[in-house]
Amino acid sequence: MIRSLAAARPSGDGAGMIDQLRDLEDLKSAAAALQARIAVAFDAEQRSDQSRAGVPADQLGAGIAAQIALARRESPPRGSRLLGLAKALVTEMPRTLAALETGQLNEWRATLLVKETACLSAADRRAVDEELASDAGTFSSAGDRAVVAAARAAAYRRDPRSVTERASHAAAERHVSLRPAPDTMCYLTALLPVAEGVAVHAALTRQADTLRSAGDPRSRGQLMADALVERITGTPGGISGIEIQLIMTDRTLLQGDSEPARLPGYGIVPSGWARNLIKGPGTDDTEFHTFLRRLYTAPGTGDLVAMESRARLFPPGLRRFIQARDNSCRTPFCDAPIRHLDHILPWRTGGTTNQINGAGLCEACNHTKEAPGWSAHPRPGPRHSLELTTPTGHSYHSTAPPLPGAPYPETAAFRHRREPRHLAKSLMRGRPRGAAAAA
Ligand SMILES: [Zn+2]
Numbered sequence: 001m002i003r004s005l006a007a008a009r010p011s012g013d014g015a016g017m018i019d020q021l022r023d024l025e026d027l028k029s030a031a032a033a034l035q036a037r038i039a040v041a042f043d044a045e046q047r048s049d050q051s052r053a054g055v056p057a058d059q060l061g062a063g064i065a066a067q068i069a070l071a072r073r074e075s076p077p078r079g080s081r082l083l084g085l086a087k088a089l090v091t092e093m094p095r096t097l098a099a100l101e102t103g104q105l106n107e108w109r110a111t112l113l114v115k116e117t118a119c120l121s122a123a124d125r126r127a128v129d130e131e132l133a134s135d136a137g138t139f140s141s142a143g144d145r146a147v148v149a150a151a152r153a154a155a156y157r158r159d160p161r162s163v164t165e166r167a168s169h170a171a172a173e174r175h176v177s178l179r180p181a182p183d184t185m186c187y188l189t190a191l192l193p194v195a196e197g198v199a200v201h202a203a204l205t206r207q208a209d210t211l212r213s214a215g216d217p218r219s220r221g222q223l224m225a226d227a228l229v230e231r232i233t234g235t236p237g238g239i240s241g242i243e244i245q246l247i248m249t250d251r252t253l254l255q256g257d258s259e260p261a262r263l264p265g266y267g268i269v270p271s272g273w274a275r276n277l278i279k280g281p282g283t284d285d286t287e288f289h290t291f292l293r294r295l296y297t298a299p300g301t302g303d304l305v306a307m308e309s310r311a312r313l314f315p316p317g318l319r320r321f322i323q324a325r326d327n328s329c330r331t332p333f334c335d336a337p338i339r340h341l342d343h344i345l346p347w348r349t350g351g352t353t354n355q356i357n358g359a360g361l362c363e364a365c366n367h368t369k370e371a372p373g374w375s376a377h378p379r380p381g382p383r384h385s386l387e388l389t390t391p392t393g394h395s396y397h398s399t400a401p402p403l404p405g406a407p408y409p410e411t412a413a414f415r416h417r418r419e420p421r422h423l424a425k426s427l428m429r430g431r432p433r434g435a436a437a438a439a
Helices: 002-007 014-052 064-072 076-092 094-101 107-116 122-132 144-158 161-171 194-213 220-233 250-254 271-279 316-326 363-369
Strands: 175-181 185-191 243-249 261-263 267-269 287-297 340-343 358-361 375-379 385-389 395-399 421-431
Touching: 014 064, 014 076, 014 094, 014 107, 064 076, 064 363, 076 094, 076 107, 076 122, 076 363, 094 107, 094 122, 107 144, 122 144, 194 220, 243 250, 243 271, 243 316, 250 271, 261 271, 316 340, 316 358, 340 363, 358 363
Parallel strands: none
Antiparallel strands: 175 185, 243 261, 243 421, 261 267, 287 421, 340 358, 375 385, 385 395
């Protein structure tokens, strides 16, 4: 089916092409519905396998969503959400599932209906599904907002108390996140209960207004942002006692080369910006302590060289090494930050503590890897590689991301660049005052 689709081309006149677009949309919805049925059947099959293998009842289900994520090329958290969506559709919302199967709802709108009814009991959810009757054409010309409004109204009518319960559930979702913005800026975002969010904003506003009335020339927005950094890090300028790592080639550091650098926790930054950060901010009295640590990469492949240790725990130098090499969780499609350094072959089965047998994993993936039927092995590759095998025997390959200056993608154009490449990693610790930055 996929092959005949890949061979298909736009056909017919304008009206024919519109029909083609509509048919493909129906096909995508029907495929999503079938994926939901498959996910639920797979979950049941894996659970019965696990219980036959003697897995305790409270641990049943471990690693199932992670396998669905790998098969769908999604991150582990998204795999969990997709499995939750599938279970809701198949077991509690048959009419929504039918609407998805027939193309009357697409996967996103079916997801919205599931989300808006998530706080209801199974019985209430079934009643709302029945009331909305989405397979009877209720949403034939409805957009996302109309779908949400209808679902919300039906849910509130069934169970007004769920509104407050939903609010307490929402508070459990509070978190802080960081994502890149253009021009080497970033968004630091906090999702907070409204009272706390308003309190934080009011405190920053108050500080900004005090400084403004004392004649500070900075804008209100700038003062609020500076106050936020200062209060959270405890230091004017904000980088004291906190280590910032910056990975770049020696040519970028010393010869003004334009190869970009990598700031772990943020991503790729321009070379000039990286050099300026090492030189220090210059405008206030914060001084950086700068340490250079040389990382050597293999010519042509960009893989890092090895370090050995007999210890079970990864020593600090090796931890830094693996964190610099892996950048984020090594499970395919998972971009979560590294929380654990994992022995790829477990230490208890003779796995050694070295860079080849070490990998950075997020907390969830580290947990999944311990579930029955999962295994991992280091594999040869141009850069550090490992293979992850799931309980069904499917294998997934993970290669460490390219370091600055490393060939990526692996193309002929890069393969003949064989000159040795040295990477310089600088560690900077900010200090409120004191000696000049040393490199
Ligand atoms: Zn992960």
